Amino acid sequence: MKIKEMLENIKKEFPYIGTEIQEEKQARIYVCNDKFLNILTYLRNEKFEHLANIFAIDWIDEKEFEINYNLWSYEYLVSIIVKVRIPRDKAKIPTALNIWDHAQIYEREVHEFFGIEFIGNPDLSPLFLHNWKDLPPMRKDFDTEAFSRKAFDVGEREGEK
Amino acid sequence: MLDKIQKDREKRQSAWEAVINYFRKRSLYMLHYCTGCGAIELPPIMTSRWDMERFGIAPMATPRQADILLVTGYASQKTIKRLIYTYEQMPNPKWVLGFGSCTINGGIYWDSYNVINKLDRYIPIDLFISGCMPRPQSILSAMKKLQEMIGKGEAKGYERYKQNYEWYKKNQRKLLERETPFLDGGEK
Amino acid sequence: MIDRFTELKKIAQKDGHVLYNIFFGPNHPGMNGNFGYVLDMVGSQVVDVRLNAGQLHRGFEKLMEKRLWVQNFSLIPRVCVVDPDPNEVAYATTAEKLADIDIPKRAKYIRTITLEMSRMTSLLMGMGSVGGATGLYTIMYWMLSDRDYLLDMFEWLTGGRVYHIFNLIGGVRRDFPEGWIDKILELMDYFENKLKEYDHLLYNNPIIVKRLEGLAPITGDEAKKWGVTGPNLRATGVRSDIRIDYPYAAYNEVEVNIPIQEDAKGDALARAIQVRLEFEESINIIRKAIKQLPEGPVRVKIGNPLKLRIPKGEAYTKIESSKGEFGYYIVSDGGIKPYRVSVRGPSLPVGLFLCKRDLPKIRIEDVALWMNTYSICAPDFDR
Numbered sequence: 001m002k003i004k005e006m007l008e009n010i011k012k013e014f015p016y017i018g019t020e021i022q023e024e025k026q027a028r029i030y031v032c033n034d035k036f037l038n039i040l041t042y043l044r045n046e047k048f049e050h051l052a053n054i055f056a057i058d059w060i061d062e063k064e065f066e067i068n069y070n071l072w073s074y075e076y077l078v079s080i081i082v083k084v085r086i087p088r089d090k091a092k093i094p095t096a097l098n099i100w101d102h103a104q105i106y107e108r109e110v111h112e113f114f115g116i117e118f119i120g121n122p123d124l125s126p127l128f129l130h131n132w133k134d135l136p137p138m139r140k141d142f143d144t145e146a147f148s149r150k151a152f153d154v155g156e157r158e159g160e161k
Numbered sequence: 162m163l164d165k166i167q168k169d170r171e172k173r174q175s176a177w178e179a180v181i182n183y184f185r186k187r188s189l190y191m192l193h194y195c196t197g198c199g200a201i202e203l204p205p206i207m208t209s210r211w212d213m214e215r216f217g218i219a220p221m222a223t224p225r226q227a228d229i230l231l232v233t234g235y236a237s238q239k240t241i242k243r244l245i246y247t248y249e250q251m252p253n254p255k256w257v258l259g260f261g262s263c264t265i266n267g268g269i270y271w272d273s274y275n276v277i278n279k280l281d282r283y284i285p286i287d288l289f290i291s292g293c294m295p296r297p298q299s300i301l302s303a304m305k306k307l308q309e310m311i312g313k314g315e316a317k318g319y320e321r322y323k324q325n326y327e328w329y330k331k332n333q334r335k336l337l338e339r340e341t342p343f344l345d346g347g348e349k
Numbered sequence: 350m351i352d353r354f355t356e357l358k359k360i361a362q363k364d365g366h367v368l369y370n371i372f373f374g375p376n377h378p379g380m381n382g383n384f385g386y387v388l389d390m391v392g393s394q395v396v397d398v399r400l401n402a403g404q405l406h407r408g409f410e411k412l413m414e415k416r417l418w419v420q421n422f423s424l425i426p427r428v429c430v431v432d433p434d435p436n437e438v439a440y441a442t443t444a445e446k447l448a449d450i451d452i453p454k455r456a457k458y459i460r461t462i463t464l465e466m467s468r469m470t471s472l473l474m475g476m477g478s479v480g481g482a483t484g485l486y487t488i489m490y491w492m493l494s495d496r497d498y499l500l501d502m503f504e505w506l507t508g509g510r511v512y513h514i515f516n517l518i519g520g521v522r523r524d525f526p527e528g529w530i531d532k533i534l535e536l537m538d539y540f541e542n543k544l545k546e547y548d549h550l551l552y553n554n555p556i557i558v559k560r561l562e563g564l565a566p567i568t569g570d571e572a573k574k575w576g577v578t579g580p581n582l583r584a585t586g587v588r589s590d591i592r593i594d595y596p597y598a599a600y601n602e603v604e605v606n607i608p609i610q611e612d613a614k615g616d617a618l619a620r621a622i623q624v625r626l627e628f629e630e631s632i633n634i635i636r637k638a639i640k641q642l643p644e645g646p647v648r649v650k651i652g653n654p655l656k657l658r659i660p661k662g663e664a665y666t667k668i669e670s671s672k673g674e675f676g677y678y679i680v681s682d683g684g685i686k687p688y689r690v691s692v693r694g695p696s697l698p699v700g701l702f703l704c705k706r707d708l709p710k711i712r713i714e715d716v717a718l719w720m721n722t723y724s725i726c727a728p729d730f731d732r
Binding site for chain 2 (some may be wrong): 352375376378404406407412477500512
Binding site (some may be wrong): 106129131133134135137142143144145146147148150151152153 | 275336340342
């Protein structure tokens with residue numbers, strides 16, 4: 001099955017999505033917030049069974065986060081990236097835990113680095129960072145250089161004997 | 162009279178110290194703790210090709226029996242906490258080798274939010290090896306240099322740590338036990 | 350099976366002194382890399398596992414947004430220390446997709462050859478670590494000294510032993526030096542002869558077979574469901590390889606025969622044998638690629654690399670590394686720096702999530718073996 005037909009089939013099922021073909025074996029699906037779980041379930045049943053990862057993009061100018069679900073089909077050998085946009089302020093999104101088990105760890109990672117709440121995910125405790133008090137570091141408005149200067153610059157060896 | 166006794170004692174002590182140092186430098190146990198990417202160059206050094214055991218250096222699994230702490234590369238905030246624990250568990254005399262540019266000034270991670278920049282502000286370092294990553298030859302030459310320094314009694318990082326304990330602790334606490342965000346806009 | 354352990358755990362919880370914790374890593378000789386599990390133990394049986402990750406977190410994805418397109422090549426190999434080349438190729442290929450650059454054929458072949466060499470170094474490390482975790486140090490010593498031959502070839506070609514920084518947007522940095530190709534063919538013959546000795550030493554060794562057989566088995570469907578990729582997936586009998594399914598570099602021209610074991614059980618032994626088969630296949634691929642190597646330039650001109658701008662867009666590239674699928678998703682806003690780079694590391698679903706299923710079934714002495722046969726590489730999920 002060609003990727004074009006495949007996208008048309010999906011579009012028949014869900015007329016409200018936007019699609020874009022990147023190359024022969026890669027496409028993107030844009031979807032609004034409350035319907036994306038249906039599409040993920042549909043794709044999962046349509047042999048897109050490998051969830052490569054979940055990652056977020058911070059579109060700070062548009063005041064939106066974009067959550068990406070990176071899927072791969074072992075049968076059609078096609079990669080589809082499902083993109084969901086949510087407002088940046090107090091970002092919240094339902095979890096995909098019921099569809100893929102290991103979505104749990106990716107959501108935990110995204111939560112730690114972007115501060116996005118995944119409703120229904122039981123364990124979103126910090127994993128990578130130590131005693132983090134600042135903004136989630138992967139957000140665009142977090143300045144890593146200023147942080148580094150402030151936190152790790154301990155001055156000259158004045159106090160030392 | 163008292164001065165003379167004191168001087169005699171010092172003389173004897175320094176002679177004893179020289180003998181001890183001579184033996185110390187020929188039997189060094191290096192703690193097997195891979196802190197960063199430099200750890201990938203350690204197996205070739207330990208095994209047949211470069212074989213550091215011919216210089217009298219062997220890997221050791223526990224900090225309690227180790228002499229050298231080799232900080233192989235960048236130290237993140239979580240690592241620095243474990244490094245301090247490990248360093249304080251090691252018995253005196255102990256030496257620290259900073260391995261790679263990132264222990265000197267942060268290297269290519271100079272602006273990273275999770276990698277500390279100057280390692281010698283948190284634990285005392287006796288010798289730095291520059292490069293990213295250093296070649297096995299330079300590691301071996303650093304080991305030789307450290308042995309020389311131990312033999313002459315120059316590598317006294319552990320005494321520096323004792324003397325400046327408060328200063329080092331202050332730096333460590335600033336990083337690890339912070340209660341407020343460093344930048345504006347932090348939450349909680 | 351699981352019921353028995355939940356029962357054990359309950360007994361242990363009632364009887365305070367029976368349950369204890371072991372910090373398996375970061376400072377543990379059986380742990381590869383600066384990473385750790387906190388294991389809840391009853392006797393020498395693991396009953397629960399907690400994660401102790403993040404010691405290697407450097408914030409790569411953030412740093413890449415702060416660097417120029419070309420500067421990022423010095424950061425990227427550090428994502429996976431053992432097998433650095435797939436990162437460079439994935440990043441370069443994605444950027445070329447976005448900028449619509451068609452790289453010369455010879456560059457594609459050179460990338461293929463370096464990728465396979467990097468793969469072989471990593472597989473040798475994997476075979477050696479299985480020996481190290483069982484206490485058979487001869488295996489480790491052999492593999493590490495053989496790995497150094499490959500590192501020397503890398504040094505001759507690229508100037509770096511571990512990190513090569515050899516790929517650029519638009520091709521590779523330089524052509525093969527004189528005499529290099531003869532030497533690598535010679536080395537491949539050496540490795541092919543060595544394979545028999547590896548078999549005697551490692552795979553026919555009764556200790557290894559007994560320790561690995563039946564350890565932490567996984568079926569093909571489960572592996573797909575849990576995000577396991579690469580050699581670990583093929584060890585369950587699933588015929589899937591990105592080099593064939595979604596070709597990059599010159600893999601659409603060089604023939605790849607995926608090695609699959611018949612009646613693969615998906616246990617640790619199958620995974621260890623898979624590593625050996627993959628190693629053999631890598632030797633064949635390098636030979637084929639050198640046979641087909643075309644003439645021509647190795648790089649297209651991209652102008653001043655410090656002012657390089659990549660057009661607006663986003664794309665994903667996945668690469669078959671020695672541990673599984675390495676993927677780079679890059680978003681460009683048309684500037685001199687990437688807007689967002691997302692890395693998909695192969696070890697993340699295994700090392701941070703599959704461990705919760707597998708480790709509570711095995712004993713403490715097998716934890717290191719479990720990690721090594723899955724070839725878990727901590728830097729690629731800490732990043």
